[in-house]
Amino acid sequence: MLANCQVNLRRWHLDADLYLGNAECLPFADESFDVVYHVGGINFFNDRAKAIREMIRVAKPGSLLLIADETEKHVKEVYEKHSGSLWKNRKEPVKAPVDLIPSEMEQVHLEELRNGDTYTLTFRKPVAVGPVARRAALAEHA
Numbered sequence: 098m099l100a101n102c103q104v105n106l107r108r109w110h111l112d113a114d115l116y117l118g119n120a121e122c123l124p125f126a127d128e129s130f131d132v133v134y135h136v137g138g139i140n141f142f143n144d145r146a147k148a149i150r151e152m153i154r155v156a157k158p159g160s161l162l163l164i165a166d167e168t169e170k171h172v173k174e175v176y177e178k179h180s181g182s183l184w185k186n187r188k189e190p191v192k193a194p195v196d197l198i199p200s201e202m203e204q205v206h207l208e209e210l211r212n213g214d215t216y217t218l219t220f221r222k223p224v225a226v227g228p229v230a231r232r233a234a235l236a237e238h239a
Contacts, residue, residue: 120148125155133162146197158224171214
């Protein structure tokens with residue numbers, strides 16, 4: 098997919114930094130991004146909770162995070178019928194990981210789209226959370 102993306106970037110005369118990494122151990126510093134946007138694949142992660150914690154770690158305080166993926170309805174109606182082996186013998190149904198969002202996150206919102214085939218889960222990292230914000234607050238009071 099990275100190779101395909103590089104081809105498309107050249108074709109469209111765009112420049113972007115591409116990274117290959119593990120969602121459960123992202124190769125970025127704390128509080129690096131204004132927005133964290135993840136689409137597809139979370140159902141295949143070994144540790145979805147850890148991946149979500151990593152998304153939160155790399156988000157700046159106040160940032161919006163979005164996770165989007167397919168629903169159980171779509172898996173049953175499309176993937177099980179046409180993709181077979183990836184979806185057979187599942188131990189549990191596909192579901193949006195709302196229960197894995199830490200309780201301190203704000204504005205948690207789940208919405209189904211495309212006639213219930215996909216979902217978007219959005220939430221915001223609180224402004225007061227994060228090592229950079231903590232260090233700044235401590236420096237102000239020192």
